[in-house]
Amino acid sequence: MYSDRFSFLVQKLRLLPSVGSKSAQRMALHLLMRQRVGALELAQAITDAVEHIHECSVCHSLTELDVCEICLDTERDQQVLCVVESPADVFAIEHSGSFKGRYHVLHGHLSPLDGIGPEEVGIPHLLQRLSDGQIQEIILATNATVEGQATAHYLVEACRQLPVRISRIAQGVPQGGELEYVDSHTLHQALTHRLMLNQD
Amino acid sequence: MYSDRFSFLVQKLRLLPSVGSKSAQRMALHLLMRQRVGALELAQAITDAVEHIHECSVCHSLTELDVCEICLDTERDQQVLCVVESPADVFAIEHSGSFKGRYHVLHGHLSPLDGIGPEEVGIPHLLQRLSDGQIQEIILATNATVEGQATAHYLVEACRQLPVRISRIAQGVPQGGELEYVDSHTLHQALTHRLMLNQD
Numbered sequence: 399m400y401s402d403r404f405s406f407l408v409q410k411l412r413l414l415p416s417v418g419s420k421s422a423q424r425m426a427l428h429l430l431m432r433q434r435v436g437a438l439e440l441a442q443a444i445t446d447a448v449e450h451i452h453e454c455s456v457c458h459s460l461t462e463l464d465v466c467e468i469c470l471d472t473e474r475d476q477q478v479l480c481v482v483e484s485p486a487d488v489f490a491i492e493h494s495g496s497f498k499g500r501y502h503v504l505h506g507h508l509s510p511l512d513g514i515g516p517e518e519v520g521i522p523h524l525l526q527r528l529s530d531g532q533i534q535e536i537i538l539a540t541n542a543t544v545e546g547q548a549t550a551h552y553l554v555e556a557c558r559q560l561p562v563r564i565s566r567i568a569q570g571v572p573q574g575g576e577l578e579y580v581d582s583h584t585l586h587q588a589l590t591h592r593l594m595l596n597q598d
Numbered sequence: 599m600y601s602d603r604f605s606f607l608v609q610k611l612r613l614l615p616s617v618g619s620k621s622a623q624r625m626a627l628h629l630l631m632r633q634r635v636g637a638l639e640l641a642q643a644i645t646d647a648v649e650h651i652h653e654c655s656v657c658h659s660l661t662e663l664d665v666c667e668i669c670l671d672t673e674r675d676q677q678v679l680c681v682v683e684s685p686a687d688v689f690a691i692e693h694s695g696s697f698k699g700r701y702h703v704l705h706g707h708l709s710p711l712d713g714i715g716p717e718e719v720g721i722p723h724l725l726q727r728l729s730d731g732q733i734q735e736i737i738l739a740t741n742a743t744v745e746g747q748a749t750a751h752y753l754v755e756a757c758r759q760l761p762v763r764i765s766r767i768a769q770g771v772p773q774g775g776e777l778e779y780v781d782s783h784t785l786h787q788a789l790t791h792r793l794m795l796n797q798d
């Protein structure tokens with residue numbers, strides 16, 4: 399009964415995370431019945447964002463520049479690199495104000511059962527970045543989930559031959575928690591009490 | 599830290615129903631990191647839908663035509679009108695296959711505390727539609743929620759002077775339930791066992 403354009407809209411709304419077919423239908427009706435102007439603004443905002451926002455060529459966080467503001471900031475410590483799973487984690491750590499180095503944003507975490515290996519996550523590019531010897535310490539700030547821990551362990555092994563200290567954010571992050579939802583104080587504790595992994 | 603365009607996208611995603619700021623941020627990151635092509639398709643789908651889909655000038659359901667296919671269908675019973683709260687309810691009833699009359703779609707339900715009265719819900723247009731005397735029976739199929747019941751009661755009063763039978767879908771619809779989530783069999787029961795309200 400619904401038109402093809404309606405069905406197409408419902409189908410495309412399902413690309414959003416955690417949106418099933420009933421929610422997508424509800425969203426489509428809401429936009430068409432109650433938010434027609436807002437809907438056009440949303441469409442424009444999506445298009446503008448995709449056209450202007452992309453990954454930083456150095457750290458892979460999101461930026462409107464070729465290289466992001468954090469990577470360009472010469473006042474930040476260039477010897478310490480914080481590895482995270484998502485730009486949302488960069489935002490959370492910046493918000494906590496407890497880190498003044500730079501970041502490297504992976505494309506999520508390793509998930510072998512889903513076919514997501516080191517290549518898909520962007521680990522080769524991280525290793526390449528480490529190869530010039532400028533970075534002295536890597537802080538592994540992947541999520542405290544099973545997958546985040548596994549990704550951190552993988553990175554410890556992958557960096558074992560490099561002349562670099564490797565640390566893991568401390569267990570201030572609650573077990574099973576996702577970094578972007580942790581409060582600033584806890585993030586501060588976790589960064590302050592990070593544990594050295596490869597030095598006695 | 600996020601760019602203005604990113605913040606604008608997050609703000610516009612919050613126009614979607616049940617989307618708070620954390621979910622909107624998650625959606626924006628998902629689109630930009632994992633669904634860039636899909637995001638542009640979504641934007642296009644929204645724009646196309648808003649440009650081509652609008653309310654039927656007769657029944658207020660959604661259509662790409664001036665008058666919708668149901669209103670145009672001369673094989674349907676023109677003497678029975680089913681009043682619902684949303685186009686989603688038209689879809690649910692059509693899917694149940696238990697109604698062959700026509701529809702009138704209100705703009706939701708009465709909600710005096712939110713300033714939503716008969717005018718906002720579109721009741722004057724319904725009464726105008728009833729004034730030509732063609733319709734013999736009105737089936738009130740607003741939701742079985744407190745607001746839907748109140749809207750049905752209001753309509754019974756508003757139509758009391760009209761030479762028209764008024765019925766309410768039967769209590770096959772579970773108490774507190776919203777019509778669009780009810781299965782076809784239950785909807786069929788509710789339509790079949792509807793109770794007459796103004797005739798002894």
Ligand SMILES: [Zn+2]
Nearest residue numbers: 454457466469
């Ligand atoms: Zn960067």
Ligand SMILES: [Zn+2]
Nearest residue numbers: 654657666669
């Ligand atoms: Zn119509």
